[in-house]
Amino acid sequence: MESRGLILPFAALRDECEILKAYARDVLDKQTLSALDEAKSTLENIQATSPSNKIVRWSIAEERPLCTIWSDGESKPKRGSRHRVRAKFSFVWEIRPIDEKKGKRRKHFLLDGLASTRITLVEEVEGADQCLAQWSIDVGDHQSPGTHFHFQLNGFDQPPFPRSLDIPRLPALMMSPFLAIDFTIGELFQDRWREHAVAETKETNRWRALHQDRLQRFFKWQEKCVMQCTGSPWMALKLAKPPIDLFVVEAH
């Protein structure tokens, strides 16, 4: 058994790429959807052929991001925002496949290393995209300070939040790159995404099935941290490192 990092199932992450494409189709820029196909294929190939003793970068490249369509005022309810913006998504997860018993197909990978999803909101200024906001959703490693799952805002050359200042690490849920996209779309399209995401459709049902169990496990772990702590509950959450098999559904 590995001692650090997080074990995650290949199949669930692969399905996230596939389902997000259908689930969020109406608000994603069609011309960038192939980024999801390529991410899915890369993961399938890591599962099939990458050595289990080598870290591989699984990513959507920053120079070829997945984008949303433009949100024209929809970042506030009733189109009340004055901003016309869209989001660009990229991520890097450093992972390595975990071998099963001899003759068995690999089912899991270990996330241990860089695990960062970057979201950039841009607006159009004189025909070019200009950054309006940027944050990342990161998964820490065994020695990272701050909450293990966190947001960071330090993507800028100048204050506020210059790149050199790596605090605050705002607590986050366990978010795969694709759940982070779901989150951002919900911010960009307040009314529309709420209506879409609460409806009972084939896509929302599949999306829920993927994330429900993972979120449940996350909250149970957080609850346990709070209930069993001796000092400040907040510090307990800040210092807590998830068990490596927190998200393993079946006995590994």
Added chain:
Amino acid sequence: MTTTGDLPFVLHVDDQPDDLRSWQDEVGRLGSIDLEVSHPDDVTAENLSRATLVLVDFKIEQWVKRENMDSLALKPENGFALLSVLQEAALEQTPGQPRAFALYTAVIQEIARGLPHQPHIISRAHNLEWIFEKNGGRENNVTQRAGRVAELATAVSALPSPWPGDTPEKAEDALSKWLCLGEDVSWHDAAWRGVRLCRPPLHEFAGHTQGVGVLRWALHRVLPYPTFLLDEAHLAARLRVSLQSLRSCLASGSLETLFSEAEYRGQLSGFLGRRWWKSGIEAEIFELTADAPGDLSVLHQALGHRVPTLETVDEPRLFPVMDGQFYLKDQLATQVEVVEIVPDDWPPFADEAWALRSDLEDSLELRAIAIEDEEA
């Protein structure tokens, strides 16, 4: 099996059989099928039941017995009508035998009746496996056409009979073998997932049609579209190389080693031009960029090293684009040049279709099906 000796038997029904002697000779030279040309009067229960593939001419004018009939219901107006008669007759005689039915015509524009002039679209609309264009058409000289007829007949012969639909495993195994998906390739699982996403009619429908439903799925829903198989335009787009240079490299054989394992070699592999398993290509790209998966510059360096004549294109994405008849154009386009289109019959499981935004101006057909992103 429906063969004379080992060869699949093709029954070709035409009102002027003598005009088809050179065609028959051309097919005969292939040596892979046994083709007989018959006037409608001469079609017998025996040769119909032997046939793996039935071809019928669309325009049937030299048919005296038909003209002498008084009852309209006894007068098949054209090849479509005659094919329906023969389909039902064959089903009555040999209900358990897989058999394909196709039209053989010089007038695809006439029979399209407003549909795009594409054989798979018109065939699907008329309950046929295929429509062969006898004069011209795309990539359609007589030798190629004979080869495609032979390929279709062979693909029917390769269907297991009866179709093993009693368990999911047997049905999946039958399709996997028909597609020649090797179990020893590293990308097998991904490829099979890709196949399943395209909803092959493996069970009740395959059983009901003696497996011909599977063949029809491949002909009408898979091969003409970007699905788990890619054509050369989609391969070029994925590699971010020019279509012309990819074609040159394919013609010269300089890409053979690189993508040989990924090339589709299952049934109908040459029917609409070469195809590659998408997962096989992705696996090759992954291997070429092992230290930086997804990095285009690394991919281009690796391609340049292996195939220097391949012309890489420095664009984040490239798109195959279609014309007003939904044929792919001989060019790839960049992100700013394209708009998504959704032709009526485009399979929901296929990758997106694209057209040049600049073509919308002159094409009512494209304009009608273009999907502009909201707020784009």
